[in-house]
Amino acid sequence: QVQLVESGGGLVQAGDSLRLSCAASGRTYSLHDMGWFRQAPGKEREVVAAISWSAPIIYYGDSVKGRFTISRDNAKNTAYLQMNSLKPEDTAVYYCAARDTARPLRAAAYEYWGQGTQVTVSS
Numbered sequence: 001q002v003q004l005v006e007s008g009g010g011l012v013q014a015g016d017s018l019r020l021s022c023a024a025s026g027r028t029y030s031l032h033d034m035g036w037f038r039q040a041p042g043k044e045r046e047v048v049a050a051i052s053w054s055a056p057i058i059y060y061g062d063s064v065k066g067r068f069t070i071s072r073d074n075a076k077n078t079a080y081l082q083m084n085s086l087k088p089e090d091t092a093v094y095y096c097a098a099r100d101t102a103r104p105l106r107a108a109a110y111e112y113w114g115q116g117t118q119v120t121v122s123s
Contacts, residue, residue, distance in 0.1 A: 002026045002112040006096045009117030012086055016121070020081040022096030022114060030100040034079040035110060036070060038092035038119075048094070049081060050105045059105040064090075086121045094119050 008020040022034065035050035049070035050059045058070055069082040079096065094117050097110035 002028060002031065002098050002100070004096045004098055004112055004114035006094065006114040006117040009094060009119045011120045011122065014087055014121055014123050016086050017082070017084045018086065018119060020083070020094055020096075020117060020119075022079045022081075024077040024079070024098055027100070028077045031077075031098055032100050032102055033098070033105060033110075034072065035097045035099075036079075036081045037095045037097060037108070038090075039095070040089075040092040043092075045095070045108075047106065047108050051079060052105060057105055083119070086119075088121045088123045090119060091121050092119060093117070 003025045005023045012018055031053040033050055033052055036048040037045050038048050039045040047061050048064055049068055051070045051072050067085045072079045096114040098112040099110045103109060
């Protein structure tokens with residue numbers, strides 16, 4: 001099992017930046033990928049970004065390309081999501097996810113999920 005804890009959400013204004021962190025614990029040696037998802041009220045959950053845990057491979061959803069950056073620190077078992085130029089439409093609960101099975105990086109199937117952190121962007 002892998003446990004995930006997100007942090008870094010909050011209330012910001014449009015154009016501001018935030019950095020989310022996702023700390024993994026437990027069976028981290030088995031991690032294959034980590035990803036960030038978001039879900040806004042009344043909308044389906046969408047993939048924001050994903051990163052391979054052992055290779056320089058990254059995926060971004062179309063709505064965040066050029067504004068968000070995903071990264072990882074393997075020594076700290078932590079993934080990050082740097083969010084710049086935030087827009088009101090980025091308002092959502094952001095979830096960190098991890099998997100220990102090999103899938104295409106854009107695939108949304110993950111075994112482990114964090115509790116989520118709220119990001120609210122005011123106009």
